[in-house]
Each structure stands twice: as C-alpha cells, then as structure tokens.
Amino acid sequence: MDTLFSPQFFALPAELRRAIYTYFIPDQIHLSIREKKFRVSTCVQHDKDGGPDCTDRRSNKIDLITNPMSDPICGRRLRSSWGPHWRCEESAMQMREDHEIGYNITMMALFLVCKRMFSDIMEMMADIAVVYINDLDTLRSLVLISSELESRRSSTSILLVSILPNLKELSINLRLPLDTYKALDNTSNSAGSESLLSSVWMGLPLAIEHLSKLRRLRIWLDHEEPCSWSIVNERAVLSPLASLSNIPNLEVSIDLAKLHPKWESPHRHFTEDTPLLPLAIHRRYRQRYYGIETGDGSIRVEHSPDFPVLYELTSLGMTMEKVEEVERRSWKEGEDPIQFWRDFLLTPW
Numbered sequence: 001m002d003t004l005f006s007p008q009f010f011a012l013p014a015e016l017r018r019a020i021y022t023y024f025i026p027d028q029i030h031l032s033i034r035e036k037k038f039r040v041s042t043c044v045q046h047d048k049d050g051g052p053d054c055t056d057r058r059s060n061k062i063d064l065i066t067n068p069m070s071d072p073i074c075g076r077r078l079r080s081s082w083g084p085h086w087r088c089e090e091s092a093m094q095m096r097e098d099h100e101i102g103y104n105i106t107m108m109a110l111f112l113v114c115k116r117m118f119s120d121i122m123e124m125m126a127d128i129a130v131v132y133i134n135d136l137d138t139l140r141s142l143v144l145i146s147s148e149l150e151s152r153r154s155s156t157s158i159l160l161v162s163i164l165p166n167l168k169e170l171s172i173n174l175r176l177p178l179d180t181y182k183a184l185d186n187t188s189n190s191a192g193s194e195s196l197l198s199s200v201w202m203g204l205p206l207a208i209e210h211l212s213k214l215r216r217l218r219i220w221l222d223h224e225e226p227c228s229w230s231i232v233n234e235r236a237v238l239s240p241l242a243s244l245s246n247i248p249n250l251e252v253s254i255d256l257a258k259l260h261p262k263w264e265s266p267h268r269h270f271t272e273d274t275p276l277l278p279l280a281i282h283r284r285y286r287q288r289y290y291g292i293e294t295g296d297g298s299i300r301v302e303h304s305p306d307f308p309v310l311y312e313l314t315s316l317g318m319t320m321e322k323v324e325e326v327e328r329r330s331w332k333e334g335e336d337p338i339q340f341w342r343d344f345l346l347t348p349w
C-alpha cells in the first residue's frame, strides 16, 4: 500500500488516479451518522430486496400466516428504517461491530492512507457513486453543511465537505414513523412547524440548489405502520419540495406507494385527476408484511397488504392491472372487494 500510494501517485494525472480508484470505489454508497460521526458504507442491496412480498427478508420457510412468530430475523428486517436497503443497514451495523473493518476492507484501508488520499477518494466517490441517505439526522446535516459551503464557513465534517461539492446523484430514502408525517398535516393537532421533517424539508430546496453538480435527486418515502400509505396527507408533506422543480439541470423524482381507493382524496393526495406536484411521481407496490413488536419484546410478522389488497388473484391468472381495475371499481361503487372475493371463494361449487 505504501509503495503504491507514495507521493508520486498524486503526481499522476487525475484521469489515471480516477481509473485506479474505480477498482475500489463502489458505485452506490450510504451516508449515515453513528455515534455522532459521519460514516460511509457500501450499498449491498440485491435486486429483489425491496419486493412487496418481502421474500428476500426471510430466514426460513415456515408459513408466516399460520406461524407469525416463526421468523424473528425477518420481523426485524421488516422493521428496518432503511426500508428496501435493510441489507445495507445490517451491513453497516456489522461494520461498526467489527471496528469498521467489514464489507469493503479495501475502501476503508484507502481512507486511512493519508488525508489527501481520503479527500481524493471522497471527491471521486461523489463524482461516480449514487449517495443514499436513509435518516433525518443525516439529511439535516446535509442541509446545514450545504448552506455552510455556500457561505464558505468552516465545517466540522471533512467527509461531507469533500463529497457535497461534487455530488452528482442523491437518493433520499425515508421510512419514518407515521406521526412524523402527521406533524406536517395542518389538519392534525401536532405541532407541524416544530417537527424535524418540517425543518429539513423547508431547508432542502435551497441546500440542493447549492449542490451545483447534482443532476439527479430521488426521494423515496414510506411510513412504518401496517395501515395504508394513503393515511398520509401527501399534499401537506410534499408541497415544501415543489420549488425543487425550479432548479436547472436537475432531474427530480418522487417514489411513493400506490394510493388506496378507499382513502384516496384529491385534497390530500396527488391523484391523476387533480393538480399534480411539478415533480415526477412514481407509484410502487408497498411491502405487504410488517414486523410488530409484542409486549414481551418478541416480533411477530403481520400480513397487511396495501392496494391492491387482492393481489393474490394474479395466481389465478388475472393480471395485476386487472386486479387493480376490479378493486378500484368496487371501492368506487361502495362495495368492499375483499368481502366480495372472500364470499366468492367460500361459496361451494
């Protein structure tokens, strides 16, 4: 290591150093705060980790419907505040337990060579990697430090100061307590303007504007409860972000769960027939299983699908689009499609 990264190494053209670094630097990383320090960890997400049936979170094959206490590891993963990046959270925590020598040992070794190497790698990493943030504390720090960058004030975080000016692609994934969203809902009794999410959201557009090299921003949102995503007042939550659309050369997309027709409201949600947010919204199928902590501290798994609740009809040959259409029409006609299909399937032939 000492031989390869001698001072002569830094005399190499930046393009050559970059070519060497790309062998070590992952193309997706997580930024987080642990024990009051910023940490970088590699994104180790698999393709199906965020699948609605949560099959990749299982640690055994026991039926969870009849044995909801049979897979506590799965239950813990279903509760991960990192959502579809639950595997990355486990990896990051493992790194902490192993004194930071974990998944990407080469990257960590490079950080420790010298300050210049650290700064060099961080700048390069921001240039080539997608950076994920999965919690409000880290996002709040990004908002604050981005403002400091603009006013050229010193910052206590060398890591963020090295990364932010070159950041190209940022993905904010937040799986928050339901009450955090309710605090932004003017119709609730919560102290909305005092909430952490509110203060972070208010500062985010200006902070993002200061990241002059940022080209893609993705915001993924969910809450932790088994009840429908549609309980959230989307318009109250996302309105502070509308001004992101005014930032030139920045592509912004918002990733939300599909709306449930039973609770869908043009006053609270971005529906197809009502004024849209001036940002692209993508809808996904939400996770259908939840880890519920019981009174004695153990975790049971609860099956609680959001729309479409009747997704299992696809196993009978119906397409998911058709299932959604049938279920949506039933709700609009005042019928409960779940009861209808339950009665239908239980009717003797």
Ligand SMILES: [Zn+2]
Binding pocket: 030, 042, 043, 044, 045, 085, 088, 132
């Ligand atoms: Zn990840």
